[in-house]
Amino acid sequence: MSLALPPSGSEQPRGTLSPAAQADRLLPALGVGGPPVAEPPALKQTITPGALLAALRRRWQTALGVALVLGAGFAAAVWVLRPDKYTSVALLQVSSAELKVIQEGSRSNDGGIYMRTQLALIKSRPVLQDAVSSAEVRSLRLVAAQSDPVEWLEKQLVVEQVPSTELVRVSMSSRGSGDDLRPIVHAVVRSYMSKSIEVEVDEKFKHLELLKTIALNYQIEIDKQRSSLKSAMTLNVGATSSDPKIVAYLQSNLMEQHSDAKRRERAIESQKQELQLKIDAARARLERPAPKEAGAPNDRVDPLLERELDLDPRIAAADKKVSDLRERIQEFELRAAPTTTARGMFQQPLAEAEKAAAAIRAERRKELVARNQKLVGENLKQLVADCEAERNALEQRLRDCQDYANGLNAQITNLGIDAIEVENKRNRIARAEQFLGMIWEQKERLTLEIQGDKTTKSIARKRVREVAPAEKGEILNKFGRHIEAAGGGVFGVLFGLLTISVLDHRRNRIHSPADVSKGLRLRVIGALPKLSGAQSASLARSLAESVDALRTTLLHLHSAPQGTVLMVASSGAGEGKTTLATALAASLARARCRTLIVDCDLRAPSLHRLFGVAQTPGVCEVLSRTARVEAVIRPTAAECLDVLAAGEMSEAAAAGLASPGAVQRLIEELRGRYDFIVIDSSPLMLVPDAMMVAGCVDGLLYSVRPGISRVAEVHAGYERLREHRMPFLGVVVNGVPQSHAYAPGYGRSIVPVATVVETGQPL
Numbered sequence: 001m002s003l004a005l006p007p008s009g010s011e012q013p014r015g016t017l018s019p020a021a022q023a024d025r026l027l028p029a030l031g032v033g034g035p036p037v038a039e040p041p042a043l044k045q046t047i048t049p050g051a052l053l054a055a056l057r058r059r060w061q062t063a064l065g066v067a068l069v070l071g072a073g074f075a076a077a078v079w080v081l082r083p084d085k086y087t088s089v090a091l092l093q094v095s096s097a098e099l100k101v102i103q104e105g106s107r108s109n110d111g112g113i114y115m116r117t118q119l120a121l122i123k124s125r126p127v128l129q130d131a132v133s134s135a136e137v138r139s140l141r142l143v144a145a146q147s148d149p150v151e152w153l154e155k156q157l158v159v160e161q162v163p164s165t166e167l168v169r170v171s172m173s174s175r176g177s178g179d180d181l182r183p184i185v186h187a188v189v190r191s192y193m194s195k196s197i198e199v200e201v202d203e204k205f206k207h208l209e210l211l212k213t214i215a216l217n218y219q220i221e222i223d224k225q226r227s228s229l230k231s232a233m234t235l236n237v238g239a240t241s242s243d244p245k246i247v248a249y250l251q252s253n254l255m256e257q258h259s260d261a262k263r264r265e266r267a268i269e270s271q272k273q274e275l276q277l278k279i280d281a282a283r284a285r286l287e288r289p290a291p292k293e294a295g296a297p298n299d300r301v302d303p304l305l306e307r308e309l310d311l312d313p314r315i316a317a318a319d320k321k322v323s324d325l326r327e328r329i330q331e332f333e334l335r336a337a338p339t340t341t342a343r344g345m346f347q348q349p350l351a352e353a354e355k356a357a358a359a360i361r362a363e364r365r366k367e368l369v370a371r372n373q374k375l376v377g378e379n380l381k382q383l384v385a386d387c388e389a390e391r392n393a394l395e396q397r398l399r400d401c402q403d404y405a406n407g408l409n410a411q412i413t414n415l416g417i418d419a420i421e422v423e424n425k426r427n428r429i430a431r432a433e434q435f436l437g438m439i440w441e442q443k444e445r446l447t448l449e450i451q452g453d454k455t456t457k458s459i460a461r462k463r464v465r466e467v468a469p470a471e472k473g474e475i476l477n478k479f480g481r482h483i484e485a486a487g488g489g490v491f492g493v494l495f496g497l498l499t500i501s502v503l504d505h506r507r508n509r510i511h512s513p514a515d516v517s518k519g520l521r522l523r524v525i526g527a528l529p530k531l532s533g534a535q536s537a538s539l540a541r542s543l544a545e546s547v548d549a550l551r552t553t554l555l556h557l558h559s560a561p562q563g564t565v566l567m568v569a570s571s572g573a574g575e576g577k578t579t580l581a582t583a584l585a586a587s588l589a590r591a592r593c594r595t596l597i598v599d600c601d602l603r604a605p606s607l608h609r610l611f612g613v614a615q616t617p618g619v620c621e622v623l624s625r626t627a628r629v630e631a632v633i634r635p636t637a638a639e640c641l642d643v644l645a646a647g648e649m650s651e652a653a654a655a656g657l658a659s660p661g662a663v664q665r666l667i668e669e670l671r672g673r674y675d676f677i678v679i680d681s682s683p684l685m686l687v688p689d690a691m692m693v694a695g696c697v698d699g700l701l702y703s704v705r706p707g708i709s710r711v712a713e714v715h716a717g718y719e720r721l722r723e724h725r726m727p728f729l730g731v732v733v734n735g736v737p738q739s740h741a742y743a744p745g746y747g748r749s750i751v752p753v754a755t756v757v758e759t760g761q762p763l
Contacts, residue, residue: 052501067496074492086178091468092168131187140180185470211443261405318357525730526550547587563671567679567697571717576734577703581680589641593675598644605646618647623656684717699729
């Protein structure tokens with residue numbers, strides 16, 4: 001509810017101004033009641049570094065305390081939640097030597113590609129799948145806790161090359177405990193070594209086959225050249241042996257035949273070695289122990305064997321019987337709720353049928369496995385027999401070839417071939433066979449390497465070998481946990497400082513007179529220093545002189561003997577309006593002005609406690625017409641200062657407060673008795689009482705308190721006054737630092753330090 005101001009032509013006591021005229025005289029430039037003004041800058045909140053630093057300076061003690069608590073909390077949380085990091089490491093050596101078709105004893109130029117290939121192979125899915133398939137690794141706590149162990153291991157495993165070396169570092173880290181790390185890293189290295197051996201062996205056999213193909217093609221080409229030479233050297237063999245030409249021809253022909261015999265001898269020897277390799281491989285497979293019984297743990301399921309089991313009539317009949325019993329149980333349960341006895345009647349036959357089906361399947365699996373093993377053994381034995389027969393035939397051919405070569409050699413000796421001519425022929429043949437010999441040498445070297453180790457493991461060890469096996473997980477960085485905890489503490493401190501700064505900035509409170517004058521564009525007509533619990537003489541002097549400066553402005557406006565009514569209001573509670581009203585009334589009294597302070601904060605009165613008088617009777621009793629004005633006014637210890645307490649709030653008093661006439665009559669009656677009447681009102685934004693009184697006063701002072709008053713509420717209170725054309729005089733900032741008060745520390749005090757206000761905090 002709002003009260004309209006009295007019309008400008010109404011009867012006013014002599015020497016006073018109407019409320020509207022008094023407001024226009026004091027602040028003609030405020031534009032009260034005019035068109036709406038632009039939104040003040042203080043209402044437009046923008047978070048900037050400067051604003052956050054300003055908020056931090058204002059709340060540095062609180063911010064520092066919160067920051068230290070958060071820093072300690074974050075550090076403790078990081079210390080507890082981030083235990084020591086354990087790491088298990090294994091070292092491998094991967095040689096960069098390349099396997100060429102013809103080895104030249106030099107390093108290959110693709111070592112980097114080979115190294116990158118091995119790094120990718122270690123973390124490949126087949127290697128990791130093979131590593132986690134063992135029972136030892138599956139039973140570990142780290143692996144058992146993962147839904148997809150292979151994907152988890154692919155993320156956790158670190159494989160890197162030691163710079164400028166052929167060493168590969170395989171490591172894995174975890175927090176809390178390092179007992180599970182060594183078995184995992186060891187399993188990965190073991191699986192990789194097995195895979196790399198298979199790759200290296202395959203590469204060796206591919207090289208061997210390639211050498212065979214090249215040697216065969218080149219031998220065919222040499223045979224063609226020899227045939228062409230023989231055709232060109234064909235002479236009449238009927239000539240006498242004394243003819244030098246015939247002798248030379250016979251010598252050349254015998255030497256060519258001897259060379260061909262030796263070549264066939266080497267070819268037969270090579271074929272014999274290959275057959276011996278096949279025989280050794282087949283016998284090695286026959287000598288292997290029989291595989292474990294099917295169905296045991298860690299057994300790999302053979303799809304073909306399982307398919308054959310599923311097609312077996314006996315197994316199919318047993319499975320159908322189990323399926324029929326299960327369908328009968330389901331039908332029975334659907335028809336009626338079975339009892340324990342009824343359910344047991346079906347469960348026992350079902351269990352017996354399932355047990356019989358499992359027994360049939362197990363028996364049949366054993367039979368199939370035994371059959372397969374027998375077939376494999378028979379095939380291997382047949383292969384060995386065939387290879388041995390072929391080897392015996394090759395041995396016979398080798399003996400025949402050797403006999404033929406020895407016979408040719410004897411004929412050459414009998415012919416008395418000249419040694420120099422023979423050497424020349426041999427040199428020409430050696431040059432023709434030079435390249436072919438290089439190929440045969442490389443082929444025989446690879447054959448001997450494979451034959452030297454039947455398990456083929458030594459081949460792979462030449463390029464990949466384990467330098468240092470995985471050890472138990474250790475803490476590599478002993479100060480890592482401390483550094484992380486310190487980082488968490490620093491983050492907590494920064495977070496605490498930032499949080500307090502942002503919260504203080506978001507509250508958007510008034511902190512200085514500049515926030516009112518520049519931020520809200522309201523005129524500041526006074527500032528009172530902040531009161532503390534123990535008031536010093538300098539603080540009392542600063543307070544008195546600040547209030548006296550405000551009093552001087554008001555005395556300048558008062559030019560008649562009739563009373564001037566001033567109202568002190570605030571937007572909310574605790575913003576110093578009672579302190580301002582009391583200090584202002586005391587200052588006017590010191591100026592020998594008859595002053596009355598009225599407590600119109602009827603819902604939360606406090607002046608009676610400050611002045612040590614009774615609360616009743618007071619304003620409420622006057623408004624409810626149960627007491628007269630002169631009966632409720634009480635003198636104070638200060639000269640020229642009286643007080644009118646609030647009284648006891650009642651329905652009659654509330655009705656009188658809502659009536660403009662009752663409040664107006666009370667104020668007009670008090671005007672004739674005093675020079676100044678200071679009214680301590682209720683907060684504007686909490687209850688409507690202040691607006692009911694404001695329409696009857698000559699001027700209104702707006703009290704704000706730094707750190708308490710919110711910008712939005714102060715502006716809303718001012719807008720409410722402006723909309724109702726209330727006589728707004730200006731803002732008094734109550735509680736600024738002493739350095740910002742009026743004339744701090746200048747000269748000596750000329751006023752008594754005693755004050756009416758004895759509390760240390762604004763009301």
